[in-house]
Amino acid sequence: MPPKRRREPTLDEQIAIYLREYRELDPQVEKVVNALSRLDRRMSVAYSRHLGAADLSQGEWEVLKALVMAGDPYQLWPGTLSNRLGLTPAAITHRIDRLLAAGLVTRERDPANRVRVIVGITEAGHQKWLEVMRLASVFEEGLLQDLDPQERGVLGELLTRLLRRVEDDQPDAGGRLTDLD
Amino acid sequence: MPPKRRREPTLDEQIAIYLREYRELDPQVEKVVNALSRLDRRMSVAYSRHLGAADLSQGEWEVLKALVMAGDPYQLWPGTLSNRLGLTPAAITHRIDRLLAAGLVTRERDPANRVRVIVGITEAGHQKWLEVMRLASVFEEGLLQDLDPQERGVLGELLTRLLRRVEDDQPDAGGRLTDLD
DNA sequence: CCTGTAGTCTTCGATATCGAACTTTAGCTT
DNA sequence: AAGCTAAAGTTCGATATCGAAGACTACAGG
DSSP: OOOOOOOOOOHHHHHHHHHTTOTTSOHHHHHHHHHHHHHHHHHHHHHHHHHHHTTOOHHHHHHHHHHHHHOTTOEEOHHHHHHHHTOOHHHHHHHHHHHHHTTSEEEEEOTTOTTOEEEEEOHHHHHHHHHHHHHHHHHHHHHTTTSOHHHHHHHHHHHHHHHHHHHTTSOOSOOOGGGOO | OOOOOOOOOOHHHHHHHHHTTOTTSOHHHHHHHHHHHHHHHHHHHHHHHHHHHTTOOHHHHHHHHHHHHHOTTOEEOHHHHHHHHTOOHHHHHHHHHHHHHTTSEEEEEETTEEEEEEEEEOHHHHHHHHHHHHHHHHHHHHHTTTSOHHHHHHHHHHHHHHHHHHHTTSOOSOOOGGGOO
16 A cells, blocks of 8 residues: 555544534534635635736735726725725725826726715726736636536525625625716 | 615626626636635624634634644644645744734644644633634624525535635645644 | 755745724714 | 814824745755
């Protein structure tokens, strides 16, 4: 018998261990939340690799993505970005600073309310988003390669229901600027 | 008709927008990866609230959790922590420093190989883990409250399959120290 | 043995995020 | 209309993470 490489304990095994110490926990809940956070960490690492190739940090990419997802005219307030990305306003300010220096976004005061600021995306920013998206989509496809279309649909639906539950707790008045009077 | 509060666009709506600009993307894949990263961010924010009540940072809690999940004798090498948590060794060193100062873990050289270090959990650390777990489990249950047991099982299974796919790409030799000769 | 090489953790400098204080503007209240 | 209060971003100090360089140990080959 060749000396076989040691394998990491499975998630189920690891959870089983601490369930013995705190029996009130729901094993299925623990499995879901642990898998979720681990998956996100791995995804972050993978994305970072591709983003490095495009001279962009993960945080900067998130902002560009949010702007593209906002749709025409691709403008958002910092406060909306802060809510959607789940970051403090301070972090948004700095991300915008960097993207601005790179010429990927614009920042101007909102004429309708001079306390507000309008962040927009430049053509270069739009192109950069597309460039990264091409790289990222290869990884994303690989991540889901073991799931057939039906399973992908189910997974997306279940996750969306969880998301709705948590995002409703932190509502945001805003969205696309064009939605406003 | 009362002036109704504006609602955030749904994830499906936001994805639909950028699918128009890059048609090769698989809508189901995009839905899954976007929901995943957003969920994790919201969960982080929620956990942070509870952790603050226990005077612990999220990173410190992750280390305690990994040690408990390792099972008796609750010891891991920094390198294993680094792999399991998806962080650089440097970050692990600092987290251990803090936990050490708080008296929640131990750190000693491995007698079998003096390059290695053994990180263990103290009784206080174990108690702290339990304290946080009690708080966290309330949030976790709330997060999954809309899913029946069958759906929870399906979600856990699907996520685990994704996780296996990404974690296999970054193997780690190790695990519990007792597994070694 | 002695040296070279690989592996493990720590240190160091740079950057990103957070929480809190501050600035500016808008909208109310009297 | 003057001042109050609330809201939106920015600034500031503290902390966490990363990447790269460094220190130390084990092991293999001459």
